[in-house]
Structures are given as C-alpha cells and as structure tokens.
Amino acid sequence: MFRYEKQKQKLGFDYIIGCDEVGRGSLAGPVVAGAVLFKIDDLVSKKLSWHGKVADSKKLTSKSRLLLNDVVTESAHRFGIGQVSHLQVDNLNIHNATLLAMHKAVQEILKISGIDVDKVLVCVDGRFEIPKLHMAQEAVIDGDDLIFSVSAASIVAKVYRDNLMMKLDKKFPGYDFGKHKGYGTQTHIRAIQKNGLSSIHRKSFCKKYV
Numbered sequence: 001m002f003r004y005e006k007q008k009q010k011l012g013f014d015y016i017i018g019c020d021e022v023g024r025g026s027l028a029g030p031v032v033a034g035a036v037l038f039k040i041d042d043l044v045s046k047k048l049s050w051h052g053k054v055a056d057s058k059k060l061t062s063k064s065r066l067l068l069n070d071v072v073t074e075s076a077h078r079f080g081i082g083q084v085s086h087l088q089v090d091n092l093n094i095h096n097a098t099l100l101a102m103h104k105a106v107q108e109i110l111k112i113s114g115i116d117v118d119k120v121l122v123c124v125d126g127r128f129e130i131p132k133l134h135m136a137q138e139a140v141i142d143g144d145d146l147i148f149s150v151s152a153a154s155i156v157a158k159v160y161r162d163n164l165m166m167k168l169d170k171k172f173p174g175y176d177f178g179k180h181k182g183y184g185t186q187t188h189i190r191a192i193q194k195n196g197l198s199s200i201h202r203k204s205f206c207k208k209y210v
Contacts, residue, residue: 002043004123004140004147009040013121013136015077016040017106018149020125021098022057022157026182027192027209028175028201029165031089031097033082034157035105036072037113037120038149054151057144057158069159072152077115079153080108081160090204095128102130105157125150172198 005016021033054072057065073079082104089097106122122137124130125144129137143150162181169178175191175198182188192201192209 002040002148005038005040005043005149008121008123009044011121012119014040014119015115015121016149017109017120017122018125018143018147018151018153019102019106019122019130020057020144020150020154020157021101022154022161023182024094024098025184026202027184027188027205028086028177028182028198029168030083030085030161031094031101032084032157032161032164033098033101033105034153034155034160035080035082035102035109035122036076036149036153036156037078037080037109037115038075038152039077042075042077043148054148054155057151057154059145060155062162065155065159065162068152068155072155076152078109078113079156080105081157082106082108086200086202089202093204099128099130103133105153106130106133123147123150125154168200172200 015037017035017037019035021031023031054068082101084097084101117135123143124137124139126139127141129139144154165181166178174195176187180188189209197206197210
C-alpha cells in the first residue's frame with residue numbers, strides 16, 4: 001500500500017495532496033473538488049486499520065463513504081473543498097470548471113497549511129494538471145482508483161457534494177435531487193420535462209431535455 005506515495009517520497013517530497021472532483025456529469029448543481037494533504041511519513045510509518053478500505057468513491061456504498069470521510073478528514077494533515085457553481089459550468093465549460101474547482105480545493109489547503117510547497121506534490125485524478133498552480137503536480141489517469149491519496153480526496157468530495165444536493169432537494173422539490181444528486185437518471189429527466197429547469201440546472205447540459 002502507498003506505493004505511489006513512497007515513490008514520491010524517494011524523490012524528495014514530504015507531503016502529497018490527492019485531488020479529485022465529483023459532479024462532472026451532473027445536470028444540476030455545482031462541480032466539487034476535494035483535496036487531501038497527507039504527510040507521507042504518517043502514511044508509510046503508521047498502521048492504519050482503515051486504509052485498505054479506501055477506494056474510488058464511486059465503488060463504495062453511501063454508508064462506507066460516510067464512515068471513511070470521517071477517518072480521512074481526521075487523519076489528514078489538511079483537507080480542502082473547491083466548488084464551482086452551475087452558472088460557472090455553463091460559462092466556462094465543464095472541463096475548465098473542473099480544473100478551477102481543483103485549484104480552489106488545493107488553495108484552500110495551502111492558505112492554512114504553513115508548509116513549504118517545494119516539499120509538496122499534488123496528484124490530480126485525470127489527464128490534465130491544474131493550471132496556474134505553480135507547484136509540483138502530476139495528473140494520473142484513474143488516480144482515484146489507483147492511488148490512496150486521490151481515492152481519499154474522491155471520498156471527501158463525494159460526501160460533501162451529496163450532502164449539498166440533499167439540502168438543495170429541500171429547496172427545489174419535485175426533482176429528487178436527494179436521490180440522484182443531479183445526475184441524468186430517467187426520474188430526473190422526467191422531472192425536467194414535467195417541471196422545466198430549476199435555477200440550479202446547467203442549461204448547457206439540459207438543452208435536449210427541454
């Protein structure tokens with residue numbers, strides 16, 4: 001375990017920030033990124049009874065995600081959330097909005113960490129590094145499935161966004177946001193066709209449904 005983190009420690013990095021996003025394909029609500037900062041020594045030197053349960057958030061049950069979210073945020077050196085609204089998704093496009101959310105999440109950590117950024121590596125899930133971050137980073141395809149730190153970030157982001165969408169469900173009844181979290185299920189599409197778009201729908205994503 002922690003093979004990736006150990007490799008980066010040998011290259012001189014003391015800390016790693018895993019970063020991942022959720023909500024990319026959603027028809028409504030924000031795109032949210034999670035970033036989790038770990039001291040690599042803390043990972044490789046301690047016996048973490050829960051580390052083997054950490055996985056890509058999409059592969060976990062809701063109950064498992066909630067439990068792991070608690071232990072990840074308690075065990076991490078810092079964690080941050082970056083959020084980009086549905087309006088910004090429409091204006092920027094989802095690719096740029098996703099990278100902006102990741103940038104915000106990492107900056108949320110850095111502004112309070114007090115850590116030498118030259119000793120920190122950011123590992124980003126996907127094909128693209130985060131623009132204008134000005135620190136060492138690496139994009140890894142399927143990082144949320146392969147790298148502990150990124151899997152941990154995916155859990156933090158998913159739990160945060162799911163909770164947000166459940167709150168929005170109460171504010172915008174009739175769409176079942178609490179169940180499908182804004183994704184394009186048949187139930188959601190039928191609700192759009194019946195009720196029209198709410199003010200938190202991404203218009204660029206919903207053109208074919210209205």
